[in-house]
Amino acid sequence: MSGSPPRGGPTDGLAAAFADGPAFVPYLVAGDPDYEGSLQYVEALARGGADVIELGLPFSEPIAEGPTIQSAIVRSLEAGMGPERFFTFVEALDVDVPLVCMTYYNLLYQYGTEEGPRPFVERAAEAGIAGFVVPDLPAEEAGPLRAACDEFGLDLIFIVAPTTRGERLARTHELISGYVYVQARLGTTGAREEVSDRTESSLERIADWEVPKAVGFGIKTGEHAARIVRAGADGIIVGSALVDVVAEGVEEGRPTAETAATLEERARELKRGALHGASEPEAEQP
Amino acid sequence: MSDTQFGRYGGQYVPEALMPALEELEDAYERYVLGNEDGFLDEFRERIRDFGGRPTPLGRADRLSDRYGREVYLKREDLLHGGAHKLNNALGQVLLAKYMGKERIIAETGAGQHGTATAMAAAHLGMPCEIYMGRTDVNRQRPNVFRMRINGAEVNPVDIGRGTLKEAISETMRDWSRTVEDSHYVIGSVVGPSPFPRMVRDFQAIISEEAREQIRERTGGLPDSVVACAGGGSNTMGMFHEFVPDADVSLYAVEAGGSSLEVDEDTGVAPNSASLSTGAEGVLHGARTRLLQDSDGQIMESHSVSAGLDYAGVGPELAYLVDEGRVTPVNVDDDAALEAFHRLSTQEGIIPALETAHAFAYLEGAAAELGEVVIVNVSGRGDKDLETVIEETETRGIEAAPEMSVFDGGLR
Ligand SMILES: Cc1ncc(COP(=O)(O)O)c(C=O)c1O
Numbered sequence: 001m002s003g004s005p006p007r008g009g010p011t012d013g014l015a016a017a018f019a020d021g022p023a024f025v026p027y028l029v030a031g032d033p034d035y036e037g038s039l040q041y042v043e044a045l046a047r048g049g050a051d052v053i054e055l056g057l058p059f060s061e062p063i064a065e066g067p068t069i070q071s072a073i074v075r076s077l078e079a080g081m082g083p084e085r086f087f088t089f090v091e092a093l094d095v096d097v098p099l100v101c102m103t104y105y106n107l108l109y110q111y112g113t114e115e116g117p118r119p120f121v122e123r124a125a126e127a128g129i130a131g132f133v134v135p136d137l138p139a140e141e142a143g144p145l146r147a148a149c150d151e152f153g154l155d156l157i158f159i160v161a162p163t164t165r166g167e168r169l170a171r172t173h174e175l176i177s178g179y180v181y182v183q184a185r186l187g188t189t190g191a192r193e194e195v196s197d198r199t200e201s202s203l204e205r206i207a208d209w210e211v212p213k214a215v216g217f218g219i220k221t222g223e224h225a226a227r228i229v230r231a232g233a234d235g236i237i238v239g240s241a242l243v244d245v246v247a248e249g250v251e252e253g254r255p256t257a258e259t260a261a262t263l264e265e266r267a268r269e270l271k272r273g274a275l276h277g278a279s280e281p282e283a284e285q286p
Numbered sequence: 287m288s289d290t291q292f293g294r295y296g297g298q299y300v301p302e303a304l305m306p307a308l309e310e311l312e313d314a315y316e317r318y319v320l321g322n323e324d325g326f327l328d329e330f331r332e333r334i335r336d337f338g339g340r341p342t343p344l345g346r347a348d349r350l351s352d353r354y355g356r357e358v359y360l361k362r363e364d365l366l367h368g369g370a371h372k373l374n375n376a377l378g379q380v381l382l383a384k385y386m387g388k389e390r391i392i393a394e395t396g397a398g399q400h401g402t403a404t405a406m407a408a409a410h411l412g413m414p415c416e417i418y419m420g421r422t423d424v425n426r427q428r429p430n431v432f433r434m435r436i437n438g439a440e441v442n443p444v445d446i447g448r449g450t451l452k453e454a455i456s457e458t459m460r461d462w463s464r465t466v467e468d469s470h471y472v473i474g475s476v477v478g479p480s481p482f483p484r485m486v487r488d489f490q491a492i493i494s495e496e497a498r499e500q501i502r503e504r505t506g507g508l509p510d511s512v513v514a515c516a517g518g519g520s521n522t523m524g525m526f527h528e529f530v531p532d533a534d535v536s537l538y539a540v541e542a543g544g545s546s547l548e549v550d551e552d553t554g555v556a557p558n559s560a561s562l563s564t565g566a567e568g569v570l571h572g573a574r575t576r577l578l579q580d581s582d583g584q585i586m587e588s589h590s591v592s593a594g595l596d597y598a599g600v601g602p603e604l605a606y607l608v609d610e611g612r613v614t615p616v617n618v619d620d621d622a623a624l625e626a627f628h629r630l631s632t633q634e635g636i637i638p639a640l641e642t643a644h645a646f647a648y649l650e651g652a653a654a655e656l657g658e659v660v661i662v663n664v665s666g667r668g669d670k671d672l673e674t675v676i677e678e679t680e681t682r683g684i685e686a687a688p689e690m691s692v693f694d695g696g697l698r
Pocket residue numbers: 370371396397398399400474475476515516517518519520521522593594595639641642665666667
């Protein structure tokens with residue numbers, strides 16, 4: 001973490017990020033389209049008002065991702081991103097918001113010589129990661145990762161899907177810390193034109209959870225962000241809509257600084273939307 | 287060990303959105319398949335007989351028996367409707383989906399045999415069906431693409447990565463996470479999250495139930511060894527399951543050695559599909575199993591001349607049985623499989639699938655280890671592979687191959 005003050009206890013960090021009104025939680029694939037450019041993009045999101053940043057460590061079989069993030073993962077892998085380089089990347093970032101590592105279980109599992117996810121978590125803690133989202137790790141399989149996170153003081157965020165109900169909610173609730181990732185719709189990641197009408201009922205099912213509730217999957221505009229916050233979310237997670245900006249930059253051959261400026265602007269709009277949603281609970285609905 | 291696992295392998299490593307569907311499937315599997323609720327199993331047995339053509343024969347391979355100086359018997363899954371063992375599982379799962387009230391069937395396919403079997407079962411039972419198939423496989427298994435389309439299934443080519451079975455499974459999982467409430471994913475092998483590996487094995491176990499009876503009728507006893515090829519391992523587990531408790535019966539799982547067992551970490555390519563023989567433990571497509579992966583844990587691109595074996599993973603139960611020393615993993619390379627393909631075709635009058643040919647290639651190299659009585663599972667027939675075989679045979683100069691000058695002006 002060059003240049004920024006050391007973060008507090010990670011749990012405090014993630015909870016604190018949601019403390020002053022709705023949090024904006026952007027996602028980018030680390031190393032997309034290359035190491036240097038990606039550093040600038042992540043820093044641009046922080047300048048644009050990010051409260052937490054989710055960084056994707058690319059895995060070759062991303063079964064929860066739609067086409068946008070799959071392509072970003074391919075670009076990043078082709079540019080040489082991997083677990084060790086990811087930690088260097090995190091250490092090189094000049095941002096002072098908590099960072100969450102989003103990746104698939106096999107990469108956590110294989111790291112280091114000791115069996116299980118502990119060496120990965122230890123190294124992530126050292127690099128300054130505050131928590132994890134692991135899309136292919138439901139509560140049933142998360143025991144070892146939860147234990148390692150507890151040991152090193154990191155948070156483990158779980159996704160709650162529109163199909164998650166009853167006992168499954170309880171099982172997930174028991175293991176969760178940091179925030180809950182409320183999946184707004186069924187399917188894979190990807191920006192959409194419409195806000196899913198399943199968001200509210202999902203939020204209702206976990207209304208009594210003490211962790212902040214961040215909604216993701218399909219959010220694209222400030223208007224979406226406002227609607228989701230009005231529906232009761234404590235934060236919004238935006239991935240594909242931002243990854244699209246990176247992809248466009250690559251396709252159009254734009255200079256890194258220009259893409260970074262667009263990302264910063266897009267981040268501002270989304271953060272503004274979230275704040276707007278919080279300040280006008282009864283705002284005009286079409 | 288929880289009941290989602292086989293020793294240290296198995297489990298349910300899937301997105302949360304799919305977990306409720308797996309619970310629902312587990313429940314349906316226990317009630318209908320294990321408990322025969324509403325007469326599910328009776329209906330399955332009746333349909334696999336009347337529609338599928340079971341039981342399949344067990345026949346003695348006279349020329350191979352002479353050649354190897356032992357009794358070689360063939361379990362003829364190539365004679366099952368569709369031309370491979372795949373229908374046992376596809377029909378079982380499509381029927382189960384119907385009992386569960388699902389409205390749509392999705393499946394992945396590598397060689398196209400599972401896609402074909404699923405398309406047939408879906409047409410037979412009146413369900414809409416969509417199949418995901420890697421672009422490379424669409425191109426190398428064209429006859430099966432025609433068959434799926436003609437049975438009324440949609441075929442969605444998958445352009446990601448090398449465009450083979452791994453990518454097709456990932457893409458079908460993505461479809462399922464979108465459509466899970468009304469669709470059932472008919473996974474094509476003993477892979478994926480629990481309860482799929484157990485359930486697919488149970489549907490395929492009919493192969494060894496029959497074979498065990500048949501060999502006793504023919505020889506008065508059990509075989510010394512049983513040989514089957516292994517991709518994901520469904521024909522393998524189906525052929526082995528009833529013999530697993532018979533400690534004196536050796537079980538050989540023949541993997542695709544491809545062009546070499548060496549891997550190239552820099553390009554992420556393993557020019558083989560020998561995950562049991564050379565892989566390491568890891569998590570892919572919902573299960574902890576043995577995988578071809580690099581030291582970071584990125585999944586490698588596998589290779590085999592046979593599309594159905596071309597996969598970086600393997601079923602968790604097979605990985606477990608190998609660790610326990612109950613199943614012996616072996617492998618043969620592309621050339622050996624092609625030679626075996628021609629040998630079985632000319633000597634026994636059976637054109638095997640390229641996947642199946644791997645099992646016969648092992649016989650050629652290691653018959654001496656196999657004892658007096660050997661059963662080989664003929665997992666499928668080779669009509670789908672003729673184009674590939676003729677091309678590959680020509681470029682590799684395979685000895686056992688007939689020449690094809692019969693075509694005016696050669697092949698092309
Ligand atoms: C004829 C045949 N045999 C074997 C296989 C390999 O699958 P499994 O290992 O699941 O039996 C396939 C797969 O497509 C096949 O078509």
